[in-house]
Amino acid sequence: MRVGCPKEIKNHEYRVGLTPAAVREYVAHGHEVLVQTGAGAGIGADDNAYRAAGAAIADSAADVFARSDMIVKVKEPQREEWVQLRSDQILYTYLHLAPDPEQARGLLDSGVTAVAYETVTDDRGGLPLLAPMSEVAGRLAIQAGATALQKPNGGRGVLLGGVPGVPPGKVAVIGGGVVGLHAARMAAGLGADVTILDRSIPRLRLLDELFGGRVHTRFSTVEALEEECFSADVIIGAVLIPGAAAPKLVTREMLSGMKAGAVLVDVAIDQGGCFETSHATTHAEPTYEVDGVIHYCVANMPGAVPVTSAHALNNATLHYGLQLADKGLKALVDEPHLRNGLNVHHGKITNRAVADALGYEMIEPKAALAA
Known part of the structure; x- marks a missing residue:
């Protein structure tokens, strides 16, 4: 799978979806990684650090979105980002859809499979990526x-x-x-x-x-x-x-x-x-x-301390990110805690709390994936 990491564009957001250390892990699993130039500047990781980790460097976010099978970010996609998503892609990032009907509509229209960090669960009932x-x-x-x-x-x-x-x-x-x-x-x-x-x-x-x-x-x-x-x-x-x-x-x-x-x-x-x-x-x-x-x-409070927060975030998200890259949508079928992170799939809302907050009909994640 080709995994893409665009530069974050939210106001004063300096974190990055993939650190060079995380890139090395994806590459070790046999995946290609495409990182937008300058994406790691906020944590002091230049393009050479990403090249050394095995990533290819893209000149633009448009290139990353166009060429990647999975997009790994930090913050929810902005308007100019969600219009570039498509139905054969996985988006793996924070979404926070409940108070954001415009973003929800954009993701639904794109057809993307969107996995939200904030609703992935663990065996203890916690939210390990949040x-x-x-x-x-x-x-x-x-x-x-x-x-x-x-x-x-x-x-x-x-x-x-x-x-x-x-x-x-x-x-x-x-x-x-x-x-x-x-x-x-x-x-x-x-x-x-x-x-x-x-x-x-x-x-x-x-x-x-x-x-x-x-x-x-x-x-x-x-x-x-x-x-x-x-x-x-x-x-x-x-x-x-x-x-x-x-x-x-x-x-x-x-x-x-x-x-x-x-x-x-x-x-x-x-x-x-x-x-x-x-x-x-x-x-x-x-x-x-x-x-x-x-x-x-x-x-985006943690964006103020990106060196600390980007590494802490990558430590938490890497495990499930590798599952998505290794197995694609099958990872969502096989892993119930990761499946709880599925918020949007092929034009449907798959999270009960999000659906209730925004007034959408909710389809169970298993049913959505089976369809």
């Missing part, structure tokens, strides 16, 4: 929140860790999954006063044990959410319903009860955001203000 970027985003969320909290950036002017004689800043983390865990770890490491809210008692119990009392845990009710948000300096939105649009847990009405200059960091923005007042921003203009509250809603 986890590494959730780890990065959770840790970055605290850095972003601490920066936005500084007075010159519009924030309250609070140092999260405080100093002797002055109490630390308060951080509320909504959601105790991978993002929430890593956000809390970073915030606690800075010395902040941290509370994690979640609706799973077993998860809260686990988090309490992990942190040994260094963070507070609280069952998430409307009352608890309001109390924590009203007292917090930084609020991290770390809610995830796999494949589906994120629920709007913090309403605009609640902003009036928050501290002036408090910061909302919406890590769920790829799935539409969990704050009612959220809309996607970019690394070029990461924040905006609503009712005196600063919003940070960058939709």
Whole structure:
């Protein structure tokens, strides 16, 4: 199979779908790899590094899309990319279709087989291809929140860790999954006063044990959410319903009860955001203000640290990517966890959460593949 890796074109996206190390693995499996010139510049990998790994270098993205059997990316295809996809191709990347009807329509019209990193599962019920970027985003969320909290950036002017004689800043983390865990770890490491809210008692119990009392845990009710948000300096939105649009847990009405200059960091923005007042921003203009509250809603947060995040992502995606390259669509038939990543196939939506969010009829992945 010929595997293609175009350069990412989303605003300030510096990650790359295939690192040179990943290319070597595909080549070792007998596949051809075609990489767009400059695709690895953001991680310090030039074209010669890819040539040394066994890849051929294409002059343009159009060449990669036209000549490849499988396209490996990082972010969801942009309009100029999805129009180049075709029905005999596999697309392997993050998609986040639930809040993006335009992209969904483009993929359906192309006929492509689209496998989404964020819905591939594992034996433990986890999301192994989403986890590494959730780890990065959770840790970055605290850095972003601490920066936005500084007075010159519009924030309250609070140092999260405080100093002797002055109490630390308060951080509320909504959601105790991978993002929430890593956000809390970073915030606690800075010395902040941290509370994690979640609706799973077993998860809260686990988090309490992990942190040994260094963070507070609280069952998430409307009352608890309001109390924590009203007292917090930084609020991290770390809610995830796999494949589906994120629920709007913090309403605009609640902003009036928050501290002036408090910061909302919406890590769920790829799935539409969990704050009612959220809309996607970019690394070029990461924040905006609503009712005196600063919003940070960058939709590709890990793109800010591409060396770390691209290698972490490739480590996670390589296993299933090689299966797709080795076996084609048969890999989706044979491997149920990979099949859970199938979102679109030959003009049909094959993921229940995506279909429900966008109002499409859903066809079971096995049935779609059999047809």
